[in-house]
Amino acid sequence: MKDMQLVREEFPILKDKIQLSSCSQSALHHNVKESINKYINTWEKDGMNWGLWMEVCENARMKFAKLINAKPSEIAIVSSVSHAISSIATSLNPEEGKKDFWVSKEDFPCIGHVALSQNNYKVKYIDYNKDDYSTVINDETFMVSVPHVSFYNGAISNLENVIHHTKKRDGYVFVDAYQSAGQVDIDVKKLDIDFLAAGMQKYLLGIPGIAFLYVKEEIADTLSPRITGWFGQENPFAFDGENVNYAQGARRFDTGTFPMINGFAADSALDIILGVGVKNIEKRLQELSQFTLNYCRDNSLNIASPLDPTLKGSNTAIKVEDANKIEAKLKERNILLSARADVIRIAPHFYNTEDDIKIAVDALKKLI
Structure with a gap:
């Protein structure tokens, strides 16, 4: 995979926002x-x-x-x-x-x-x-x-x-x-x-x-x-x-x-x-998934997803009240997550980083 900074430059939204909503809509690549x-x-x-x-x-x-x-x-x-x-x-x-x-x-x-x-x-x-x-x-x-x-x-x-x-x-x-x-x-x-x-x-x-x-x-x-x-x-x-x-x-x-x-x-x-290769993406997302699980546990968040990254995809779901309101408040902070029913879903793609996840989880914890 290319240098992460070069990868991120291919997705213009990442300059201003943290998009971790690939379970709903991924970020726009400039080639698309x-x-x-x-x-x-x-x-x-x-x-x-x-x-x-x-x-x-x-x-x-x-x-x-x-x-x-x-x-x-x-x-x-x-x-x-x-x-x-x-x-x-x-x-x-x-x-x-x-x-x-x-x-x-x-x-x-x-x-x-x-x-x-x-x-x-x-x-x-x-x-x-x-x-x-x-x-x-x-x-x-x-x-x-x-x-x-x-x-x-x-x-x-x-x-x-x-x-x-x-x-x-x-x-x-x-x-x-x-x-x-x-x-x-x-x-x-x-x-x-x-x-x-x-x-x-x-x-x-x-x-x-x-x-x-x-x-x-x-x-x-x-x-x-x-x-x-x-x-x-x-x-x-x-x-x-x-x-x-x-x-x-x-x-x-x-x-x-x-x-x-x-x-x-x-x-x-x-x-x-x-071009990137699904197997490469899968490996990277398991790493990000493990990081997300660990960081959410460290922050005492209620995880609704399997705790073994090999048993789940990118999406780590966090139980919250008023998930849609939380999603809207995060969006005001330029953090794009996706709500479904009683969970907020943190769903990175290969262009995301551990820092993206940390910032999102920190903001989520403050809101809930």
Whole structure:
């Protein structure tokens, strides 16, 4: 990794603010800003440049595939994880006696919202920290959803065990990697994941409005998406609205025109993450995580996250009253943390330092 001072200069906000909110929105890299401006310039000067715009989005698809060790043909471009899980949930056809859709209590709420909105599943809830999923997951299990890293307290799920027990029962596994992509190494082939989704705005250094859906190639062509659009067709530019002819692989889960400006941001942001290397980022964030845990304990803060940095991601959650008010007061002090329910989340990225964390924790302690 480059000298830290040089790294920090690439994120202009760090001159004036301490941004430790990557579990919600990471800091803006100057290359990402330049890419967004590049899109705007082509729009302003050319009116439109569909060839370039499409090329950039396709490049982002390929780079995300590389990030998780997938093929580009196994990646769909979607708008969000909500979009991704909706596309999958509506495309699958559970049979009588095998309809259980297990939602993790650690899942982001959109997973439960989508599961409950369907009429063909029996939605059940599992706590991977307490329940013995080796016995809970049974022959009636159709789908198991698991967050790779918890949005609430940063806990890392034991994907290997969840996938192992689900596959023993011939069930599907959906992994929400929104909180892990960019900070924890992911290999969908090694793990044998069926479906995985992640958006760009957190540890992937991008912006909301674009996400990627991985569908294992052995599964993709067996599904007929019920959420679709012209980009999900084999030949979108045939402009044939009288027939459905799905594209091959996961591309059949593409829907309408890509969010082009978001694609420009994603293309550049993925270059940065791949350039630094997720394994290097993961190592650095474990060091910062250990420092955060130690410093919070030294200051007698109530930690809601696992106390072993190998069992959590970047996010260290601190129990507080009026978390949103605390977040707002910290922002007035140019310290950007992120509140969720009854916790304040301290979530560094590779551009943060121990001094950032110390200043933030000191301010947090004074407020609570």
